[in-house]
Amino acid sequence: MRKRLWLIFGPVICAVALILITILLANPNPKSNYDVEKKAAVATTPQVFKSGVLKRQALSDSDHRFVPFFGSSEWKRMDSMHPSVLAEGYQRSYRPFLIGQAGATSLAQYFGMQQITDQLQDKQAVFVISPQWFVKDAQKQKALPMFYSKAQGLDFLQNQTGTDADRYVARRFVQVNPKDSLTGMMTKVADGKTLSKTDNAKIKSYLHVSNKEDAFFSTWKTADTYDKKIAPKAEKLPQPYNQKVLSQLATKTAQKDTSNNPYHIKNSFYTKRIKSHEAKLAGSQKNFNYVQSREYNDFQAVLNQFAESNTDVMFVIPPVNKKWAEYTGLNEQMYQKSVEKMKFQLSSQGFNQVADLSKNGNKPYYMEDTVHLGWNGWLNFDQHVNRFLTTKQKAPNYKINNQFLDNQWAMYEPKAKDDFSKFK
Amino acid sequence: MTQWLENLPNWQPYGDPTYFGYLLLGLIPIVIGLLYGRRFQVYEALFSFTFILLMFSGSKWVQFYALIGYIVWQLMLIFGYQHYRKKADQGWVFYSAIFLSILPLILVKIHPVFNHGKMSIIGFLGISYLTFKVVAMLMEMRDDVLKDLRVWPVTRFLLFMPTLSSGPIDRYRRFEADYTTAPERSVYLDYLQSATWNIMLGFFYKFIVAYYINLYLLIPFKHAALSQGGLFNLPTIGVMYAYGFYLFFDFAGYSLFAIAISKFMGINTPINFNKPFLAKNLKEFWNRWHMTLSFWFRDYVFMRFVLMMTRHKVFKNRNVTAGVAYMVNMLLMGFWHGLTWFYILYGFLHALGLIVNDWWLRQKKQKNRARKKAGLEPLPSNWFTNAVAIFITFNFTMFTFLVFSGFLNQLWHH
Numbered sequence: 058m059r060k061r062l063w064l065i066f067g068p069v070i071c072a073v074a075l076i077l078i079t080i081l082l083a084n085p086n087p088k089s090n091y092d093v094e095k096k097a098a099v100a101t102t103p104q105v106f107k108s109g110v111l112k113r114q115a116l117s118d119s120d121h122r123f124v125p126f127f128g129s130s131e132w133k134r135m136d137s138m139h140p141s142v143l144a145e146g147y148q149r150s151y152r153p154f155l156i157g158q159a160g161a162t163s164l165a166q167y168f169g170m171q172q173i174t175d176q177l178q179d180k181q182a183v184f185v186i187s188p189q190w191f192v193k194d195a196q197k198q199k200a201l202p203m204f205y206s207k208a209q210g211l212d213f214l215q216n217q218t219g220t221d222a223d224r225y226v227a228r229r230f231v232q233v234n235p236k237d238s239l240t241g242m243m244t245k246v247a248d249g250k251t252l253s254k255t256d257n258a259k260i261k262s263y264l265h266v267s268n269k270e271d272a273f274f275s276t277w278k279t280a281d282t283y284d285k286k287i288a289p290k291a292e293k294l295p296q297p298y299n300q301k302v303l304s305q306l307a308t309k310t311a312q313k314d315t316s317n318n319p320y321h322i323k324n325s326f327y328t329k330r331i332k333s334h335e336a337k338l339a340g341s342q343k344n345f346n347y348v349q350s351r352e353y354n355d356f357q358a359v360l361n362q363f364a365e366s367n368t369d370v371m372f373v374i375p376p377v378n379k380k381w382a383e384y385t386g387l388n389e390q391m392y393q394k395s396v397e398k399m400k401f402q403l404s405s406q407g408f409n410q411v412a413d414l415s416k417n418g419n420k421p422y423y424m425e426d427t428v429h430l431g432w433n434g435w436l437n438f439d440q441h442v443n444r445f446l447t448t449k450q451k452a453p454n455y456k457i458n459n460q461f462l463d464n465q466w467a468m469y470e471p472k473a474k475d476d477f478s479k480f481k
Numbered sequence: 482m483t484q485w486l487e488n489l490p491n492w493q494p495y496g497d498p499t500y501f502g503y504l505l506l507g508l509i510p511i512v513i514g515l516l517y518g519r520r521f522q523v524y525e526a527l528f529s530f531t532f533i534l535l536m537f538s539g540s541k542w543v544q545f546y547a548l549i550g551y552i553v554w555q556l557m558l559i560f561g562y563q564h565y566r567k568k569a570d571q572g573w574v575f576y577s578a579i580f581l582s583i584l585p586l587i588l589v590k591i592h593p594v595f596n597h598g599k600m601s602i603i604g605f606l607g608i609s610y611l612t613f614k615v616v617a618m619l620m621e622m623r624d625d626v627l628k629d630l631r632v633w634p635v636t637r638f639l640l641f642m643p644t645l646s647s648g649p650i651d652r653y654r655r656f657e658a659d660y661t662t663a664p665e666r667s668v669y670l671d672y673l674q675s676a677t678w679n680i681m682l683g684f685f686y687k688f689i690v691a692y693y694i695n696l697y698l699l700i701p702f703k704h705a706a707l708s709q710g711g712l713f714n715l716p717t718i719g720v721m722y723a724y725g726f727y728l729f730f731d732f733a734g735y736s737l738f739a740i741a742i743s744k745f746m747g748i749n750t751p752i753n754f755n756k757p758f759l760a761k762n763l764k765e766f767w768n769r770w771h772m773t774l775s776f777w778f779r780d781y782v783f784m785r786f787v788l789m790m791t792r793h794k795v796f797k798n799r800n801v802t803a804g805v806a807y808m809v810n811m812l813l814m815g816f817w818h819g820l821t822w823f824y825i826l827y828g829f830l831h832a833l834g835l836i837v838n839d840w841w842l843r844q845k846k847q848k849n850r851a852r853k854k855a856g857l858e859p860l861p862s863n864w865f866t867n868a869v870a871i872f873i874t875f876n877f878t879m880f881t882f883l884v885f886s887g888f889l890n891q892l893w894h895h
Contacts, residue, residue, distance in 0.1 A: 058516065058666065065674045069681070235540065238497075241490065334709055 080266075083273035085110055089118040096279040098123055098154040099141050099287050101132045106156060106165075107206035109172035109268065110275045115154050116176035123154040124446060125173070127166050128185035130159035131375065134425040135286040136314075137293065138307050138435035140442060146291035147298045151446050153183070160200025162190040163355035164229060168205055170362050171212040177366040181450075183442055184363075185373045186356070188395050188415075189428055191347040201233055208267040210239045214260050217246055221459045222361035224249055225354065300436070307432040311422035320380040326426040343386035347395035349468045353402065357461035360406060364455035371410040371445045372403055373438060376418030381427045394471050401477045402466075407455040412441035483542060491539030492532070494646045495687075495738040501680070504532065508745045512673070515747045520663045525746065529642035536606060536646065544605035551585055551608065552639060555615045556632060558582050559622075563630055566622055575623050582619060586612045586817075594820050607646040609817060611639055613777050618653050620781055627653065634660070643742035647735060649753040649773040659748045672744040679741035687734025691727055698723035706892060717892065721883035728882060729757065732771070757878075761870040763831070763838045766878055774814075783810040803839060808832040818885070827885040834877055 087093075087110065094115035097105050105111055115123045126132070126140065132155040135142070141153050156169060166184075170177065210230070217223035227246035234240060242256055252260075295302050311321070318327040331338065363370050374396055377387060396415045403411055414430075414437060417423050425431020430438055460466060460480050471477065492500050507528050514521045537545035562578045585603055592601035618635075621627040638656050664672065702719035709716060736753035743750035753772050760766035767775040786806045796802045808829075815828020849859040883889065 058670070061670050062673070065670070065677050069677060236491075236493075241539075330708070334711070337710060 080269050080273045083269050085268040085272040087114055087272065087275075089114065089120060091118070091121055093279065094118055094121065094123060095152065096281070096283045098152055099135075099282045100280040101155050101158050101282065102280055103158070103203050104274075105279065106158075106161065106169055106204050107209070108271050108275045109208055109212070110271045111279070112154070112156070112169075112173050113176055114275075116173055116180075122151045124151045124181055124183065125156055125177070126153040126183045126185070127156050127170075128183075129157045129161045129187050129190070131185060131187070131429045133158060134429045134431050134435075135282070135290070136425060136431050136435065137290045137310055138303065138432050138439070139287075139290070140435060140439055141287050142290045142294070143435075143439050143443075145287055146294035149443065149447065157204075161204050162200070163352060163359045164226075164233070165201050165204040167226060167355065167358045167362060168209040168213060170359070171209050171216055174212075174216055174362070174366055177363070177368045179367050180369070181446060182363070182368050182370045183373065183445075184359070184370050185375065186399060187375070187428070188347045188377075188392060188399075191350040191352040191395055191399075193346060193350055205234075206267070206271075207239065208264060208271060210237070210243070211260050211264045211267065214239065214242055214246065214252065214256075215264065219246065219249060219251065220361070221462055222358050222457075225462045226358050229355065229358075300440075303436055304433060307436055308422050311432040315422070320378060320384065320427075321422060321424070322378065322381065322426045323431065330426075338385055340386040342382070343388070345387055346391060348391060348398060348470055351464075351467050353398065353467045354462050354464070356399070357402065357459075357466075360402070360408065360455075360461070361457055363408075364406070364457050367453065367455075369410070369450055369453045370408065371412060371442060372408060373412045373441065374399065374415045375428070375430050375434070376415045376423070377428050378424040378426065379418040381424075382418065397475070398469070398471050398477075401471075401475075401480070402461055405477070405481060406458055406461075407453065409453075410445060410450070412438070414438065486534075486538050486542040486545055487540070489535065489538035491537075491541055492535040494532075494536060495683075495735060504742065505745075507532070508742070511746055515663055515669050516666060518663050518666065520660075520747065526637070529637075529640060532642050533640060533645060541606075543602055547603050547605040547608075550603065551605070551611065552636065554585065555582060555611070555639065556635065559615065559618060559630065559635060560632070562619060562622060563628070566625075566628075570623065575619070578619055579616060582615045583612060590816070590820055610644070610646070610648050610650060613648075613650045613774075614639055614653070617777065617781055620785070621653070641743075641748070643739045643746065643748075644750055647732075647739070649736055649739060649750050650777050651748075651750055651773070655751075656748065664747050664749075669747060672747065672749070676741040676744040679737040679744075683734040683737035683741065685734075686730045686737065691730035691734060694723055694727045694730065699727050703888065703891075706888075707895060710892070712893070717883070717888070720886070720888050721879050724886045724888065725879040725882040728886075729754070758875050759871060760874050760878075761867060762842070762874055763834045763877065766874055767831075767835075770878075778810050778814055782813055783807070786810065800839070800843070804836045807835045807839075811835065821887065821890070823884050823887045823890055827881050830881045830884065834881075 093111070097108075097111045097115055112125075115121075116125060141155065143149070144152050157166060161169075213223075213226065213230075217227070224247055227243045230237070230243045231240055231247055237243075242252060242260070245252055245256070295306065314323050315321045315327075317324045318331070320327070322331070377392065381387075382389065382392075393415065396413065400411060400413065403409075414434070417434065417437065420433060422432045423430070423434040423437070425434070458480070466480060469480070492503075495501070510521060510524055511528065514524075533548075534545065537548060558578055558581055562574075565574055586608055589601045589604035589608055592604070593599060618627060618630075622630075634657055635653075637660070638651075638653050641651070641656070644651060663669075699720065702716045702723050705716035706714055706720055733754040740750045740752060751773055753774075755769040755772065757766055757770035760769050767779075783806050786809055787802055790796060790802045790805065791799070796805065811828040811832035812825065813828070814831075815825040818824035818827070845860060852859055
């Protein structure tokens with residue numbers, strides 16, 4: 058019998074043991090490796106977003122300065138003026154570490170930041186706000202599972218100290234992930250209770266294992282975006298850096314690449330995403346509204362994190378493609394209202410580094426497609442960001458106002474020329 | 482009690498690797514006992530109770546009470562009917578008993594239609610599978626093949642933990658025979674071997690294949706189809722195949738787990754899937770797809786309906802009888818899935834398919850008979866005709882799964 062039992066269970070037991078050994082041997086704090094880091098920095102995959110190991114490895118590299126660029130789908134618009142291309146081509150003192158793709162809204166970003174709080178401490182960062190996040194049913198957060206990993210939740214539980222923002226985030230987590238294995242502890246935080254000793258021990262041991270797992274798998278997590286999309290374009294940039302030359306080049310390239318439609322949208326985007334149902338899209342965005350949204354509260358959680366880490370952040374607010382907005386009926390006044398609301402939330406708390414590009418949607422070849430910066434837009438973006446990252450900045454002085462975590466703020470409808478006195 | 486229940490963790494059956502860890506740990510004493518020909522009934526009961534409790538704990542605590550209430554209700558029906566059946570056998574009593582046993586399920590299915598999709602509080606995970614078991618028992622009691630039932634064996638049959646939430650649907654007499662005699666050692670070792678294999682295969686099906694199909698095919702296709710809109714588009718065809726395969730690997734994986742855990746407990750639960758996409762016709766498909774469900778419907782709906790109609794000579798032509806029985810059978814299956822147009826249409830399409838399939842087979846038989854008389858070879862049947870048959874059956878079932886998925890509803894009304 059014993060021999061038979063060994064034949065049945067032996068292979069399984071050996072396999073499990075081998076897996077455990079392999080994973081537990083992985084090093085969650087790998088040495089700096091510029092080759093891995095530069096690939097991870099532009100991979101823009103959910104795998105990199107979720108991998109604390111890769112993010113920490115790059116952002117704490119003492120020989121190369123990677124700056125976290127938080128954002129979403131715009132990072133994938135890797136044309137010849139993309140910030141990563143420019144930083145590479147002109148050998149800047151920094152390299153963008155792109156964090157986020159389509160669907161990575163504030164809540165996803167907040168959880169992603171929990172893995173790199175040490176790396177954010179007293180450092181600089183860039184954050185692109187997409188007004189498209191600020192829709193009414195933002196609470197559904199359908200894309201969150203794509204960017205969320207258990208390690209982020211665990212890091213959050215370890216970092217939290219029971220502040221209003223912590224309780225707010227925990228509450229949101231329970232709403233969005235009611236079935237998650239961490240929901241129990243999140244509920245405690247949301248209710249303002251302290252975590253028990255066993256809870257903390259659990260967090261620590263889970264985190265230990267998931268960091269090992271992350272370390273083991275991170276080796277295969279980077280994509281070949283760097284070799285395919287960044288390096289070849291960086292090589293072709295005209296040397297030395299000259300704004301005028303670049304701008305001419307951007308316009309010329311863009312003209313060629315947007316020839317098949319009247320909206321100055323990149324040809325491939327137009328063919329793939331619009332052409333087949335173009336007529337149906339006319340007027341389709343008439344009722345879009347970014348003014349009242351839960352996202353304002355989620356965004357506040359992100360601001361709380363930046364303030365806590367004393368991170369000097371530049372916020373960028375992009376425009377929408379004017380021609381496209383007109384075709385789809387997107388209300389420009391509504392758009393500007395939402396921008397005003399965001400800007401008030403920023404400036405009133407001392408976040409003064411804001412590049413408001415929202416009125417540039419009509420500039421030639423500023424957008425690559427409907428809502429994403431491209432060519433001249435990227436150049437403009439680069440001017441702001443480059444100046445911010447390479448010249449000395451005043452130390453930030455943030456004054457957090459927790460009113461912005463309230464539903465009242467989320468649902469607040471600004472009047473024309475509002476001074477937002479209710480929220481001062 | 483409620484508060485205690487609410488504070489317990491919730492473990493969905495076969496949800497993640499940790500669940501298997503605890504499950505297998507709990508199984509060790511049972512396995513050792515069975516290896517030595519002993520069944521520790523009390524321990525098994527405790528083990529099952531714990532894992533059932535954890536299925537319905539935490540935020541799902543309401544379902545725990547629903548389950549208890551449901552079991553009490555069904556036991557009262559079964560033993561009430563048994564008591565009656567000893568003395569008499571009137572049709573209306575039998576039909577009332579059947580109706581009362583399905584009543585909770587009917588309420589659970591109807592409730593969301595009138596309450597904005599909200600679930601009824603008497604519902605719980607696995608209610609339909611329990612109903613199948615009870616209805617089959619009542620029918621066999623009327624046939625007089627089931628008698629002298631006792632409360633404890635019936636309860637442990639109904640609440641058999643590995644198959645509680647989603648089958649496979651076992652039969653009482655088969656289960657009871659397995660349970661009362663511990664399998665011989667050599668047989669049990671075979672069980673252990675196949676159980677280990679099934680768990681590994683189930684991991685592969687559910688956590689790898691189904692997971693990746695969902696992530697890299699189903700979700701992107703749905704996304705593309707929804708953004709294109711219209712009545713039908715190319716990505717919807719992608720959704721169709723991706724969903725069909727996803728459904729198979731997810732559910733077949735789940736069934737493999739349930740069968741494996743049953744076998745660890747010395748119970749030879751019947752299989753649920755047998756390479757369904759290799760079926761050459763629709764009838765064969767239903768002998769390979771969700772087998773315990775389709776056999777249940779065959780034995781307790783289709784056959785009984787045919788028998789009843791033949792006995793009362795409702796139709797002269799027995800092909801018509803069969804056709805009507807297919808329709809009743811498959812529509813009922815559609816309604817069982819839920820009261821939405823797509824589930825019902827799914828049932829209807831399968832009934833139609835089965836009727837056409839029967840007609841085709843009859844035609845072929847007649848032709849071949851005629852050809853034989855005329856001294857000709859029968860119609861060709863070779864690898865090519867088989868491949869065509871498999872291709873047609875496969876695509877038809879995939880299309881019905883698209884209907885079943887409810888995605889068309891989303892596409893047209895989002």
